[in-house]
Amino acid sequence: MSVAYYRPVWAARSDGEREIKTKHGREFNGPTELQLNKNASEDEFFELLPVHHDVAQDWKRALGGMLQRQWKEHGKELETEKDKKWILVDFPENYRLYKHVRKDRNKTEAYFLYGYPIGRKKRYKSAADFFPHLWWLMEGMSNDRTECSCKHCAPDWIQEVKPLPGRDGFTPARKETSVKKESAPARPQAFASNPQVLVKQRSSSQDIKSSKPAPKVPQQPPISKAPIPAATTTVARAPAPPSLTPNPLPPPKSREQEQDAHYGKYIYRAGELTWFNRGSAWGLSVIIRRGLFKDHSNQDRPRYLVQPLSHPFNHPETKVITTETDLRPWLAWSAPSPTHQALALPSFNYNTVDWKSVLEGRYGVGETEVDGSIFAAKMIDDSFTLIEPLSNNTTTTGERTYNGIYFGGEKIWAGEAIRLRLANGQDIMIIHQIIEKLKPNSTNIASATIHFVGDIYRYTNIPSIPGQEPPENTNLPIRLRQDLQYRNRVTATKRVISYWKLVGTASRIGIEQLKGRWYESSILLPILSQTFPQDLQRGEITDVGSWINGRGDANAAGGKPGTRYKDRLEAFGKAVPPDTKISRGLDGPPEESAFPEGRGSVVQAQGGQAQVQQVQQQQQQQQGLGGVQMQGVGDGDIAEFMDLDRMEEGPFSQGYGEQGGQF
Incomplete structure (x- = not known):
């Protein structure tokens, strides 16, 4: 068993406040006294996590990994201990992590980081949520909170956006905000003690160009599980970096593949x-x-x-x-x-x-x-099983391409999105090719390696601007585009716009870097999240990828290729009847798709x-909670597998981190 060695990093400054001043006097910047009292409400309460609690440590590993990645992306890499992973030793001063326990039928737990100087209502729900603010603090370049891109800071300056004369862009009108500064402690730090390598301020605002008035957003297909909110504002342009040009999508090669490309079917x-x-x-x-x-x-x-x-x-x-x-x-x-x-x-x-x-x-x-x-x-x-071979060109290149793959529990097609383990799990790839690479002078597929080629995108948030909207990237699958349109309508009230930022083209990755299928948040979240209606009202929608595991995690084998089978039924083994047949749907004879x-x-x-309606209500009430049953997993086991907010090893973040806390 390998041991991960970490390089400790600290935040040299903080804007956190333990108490805030209100018109009624000073109040504690965290859960109320009543919320912290377990005896007052056994069904719902908050609990301060110790510094070395497992979940707190997971957050700090995640934040350290994101800081290290961001540092390298800006062209910086420490020569000493460069092979070590980073870990944040502690949260910035006066930021504290609390567990929220709700003993409803699913016995849910959530975690919130308090300390933001505006008050207790401004809290962070995950390490990924807090990271933009931490990055701003550790850059150490400005005391102006309008320079921060986190969800609590960014919306505050949208109202004050003013155009720059003679330039295609905008800049926020600045206002002074106070940030506490600390003298640099005599211990290693990531940023504040190295002013000569501080990262330049963001220039993304100057990359956003003005555009003509926004056309109407086309109506989405109705989804009963998640009604589409009405568009209440227009949003900002979010072009991909000019140096990157997305590749066109490969066309569907089967009727089933074409059907799976439809949104909501x-x-x-x-x-x-x-x-x-x-x-x-x-x-x-x-x-x-x-x-x-x-x-x-x-x-x-x-x-x-x-x-x-x-x-x-x-x-x-x-x-x-x-x-x-x-x-x-x-x-x-x-x-x-x-x-x-x-x-x-x-x-x-x-x-x-x-x-x-x-x-x-x-x-x-x-x-x-x-x-x-x-x-x-x-x-x-x-x-895993490769399906629908497209060529047999193994003599000149040693490579064979396929149209799809059964990957763990899922079926994935070329031309659609997959979740990646790269960049702490926040990136997706649009697959252009699925390639089997044989070893030199060999025709043995058992020793072949599997690779995926495609464009890599990262889900990115920026503030919105009235009168502008993001251009549609036609090189993205229609499911991603329609889901993005839905999510931007939800967050319109928060004046936040999201887009898929192109970060790599024609990239080639191994099968071990895949996490699994990409799912629409607008379709799957209403099924998985019991708080989805309330989140919708608040103008919030998370990425459903942060709610689900990665392939291999069930066997503590995340990031491993797995076992190859010649066909899907072979992978099922004796767990299904020997006469079981998997329908080919539209690509097979009609009798294959007949229902008993x-x-x-x-x-x-x-x-x-x-x-x-009665049955649906009963199902919603039961949700699998009925004691240990002969025919399934019951209440006694729900806590073990109903781990919807997990980050590979625990319910602590929104999809950042790898197996064992390594980045």
Whole structure:
């Protein structure tokens, strides 16, 4: 087991305040006395985390990693100890991290960093949230908070934007704000003790050019799970750096691929691994068919035929799922430990467990079907299968290209976005090629390496300007563009605009750098987040990628290529019946996509709008909390896998960091 060595860095100054002055006098800049009192409200309270708490340490590792990356991006690299990872020793003075515990049906926890000098309502929800403000503090170049791009500082100066005469840009009108300065301590620092290498002030505001009045934003397709907010303002232009030119998207090469390129048609795909709602618990399954059916309003809606996973000696019958809220991506939750405690050892996997002995009770008490599904899901998570080869040119270049890949629990096409482990997990790639590279003078695919070529983008926020809007990047998949349009409508009230910033073209990365499929926040967040309606009202929408894991995390193998299988069914092994077939959908014969008659979900069986609403309410109330069940994962295990705000190893940040806290 490798040990990570870190270089400690400190913030040499802080604008944090422990108390703030109000019209009623001075008040504590943090949770109220009542909120901190566990006895006053056992269902919801705040708790100050110790300096060395695991979550606090995770935040500091994440912030250190982001500082190190930002430092290198500005052309700076320390010659000494350059191989060490950075860690922030402590938060800036008077900034404190609190845990918010809400003992509702899901027993949720969140973390907030208090100390921003405006007051307790201005708090940071994640390390990524706080990083822009930390960067501004550690640059040490200005006491003017209008120079900071964090979500609390940036909106304050938008009202005061004035054009620069004779220039294509703008500059904020400055106002003096006080920032406490400390004398440099006699210990290593990242920025304040090295004024000769301080980073130049941002010039992004001067890169934003004026434009003609904004055209109307086209109406998005209606999504029942997340109604599109009305556009309330226009937004700023956000061009990609002029030195980078995006590459055109590769055209779809199959009907199923073309269908998956549509926004809001299907969330899930045939051959994917998913959680599914059994009624009083959640189970694990693979999707073997999908299609559309007419609902009570005669509208087309997706439905899925899923095969529950199990041990080799018994396979439950397939289930028809007619509402996507009854499914979750495999990576949305972390798998619980097996119900047989004797099986909770690293040496066990689906193929090494003696399932007959487990059924005979030799491994103690537990649910064999549940444990079979857990081990099967981890086996599938470790797998990958290249699909739809496009050429066989292995004699001259040793490379073969493919149109798609089953990657862990997901199906990914060329021409769409994937989440990356690069840049602390905040970047995505638009895939242009999936390449199998053979070793020199070899035709053995078992030793081949897998690479992805495409353009890399980073989700970026800037303040908005009335009368301007971002140009549409037609080299992005339509799903990204429509999701971005939705998210910008949500944040319009905050006067913040987001765009996908091009940071690399024709980049080539290995399969070990992939985290998984990219999902629309506008579609998946309303399903995963119980606070989505409240966030929407506040004009806030997070990136759903920060809510879900990366492929390989279930096996503590994030960043490893995994095991290659010749086809998808081979990856399922004996966890599904031997006669299981995965539909090719529009690319296969119609009989492959036929659904079994008379075998439907509870919604289909009852029928009628009133019954549908009743079932949906019951499902929302249950959410899998019904005690340990024979056929799924129940209340006793929810805390282990319902880890929606995790950052690889814990619920502490919005998608920054790698396995084991290394960056």
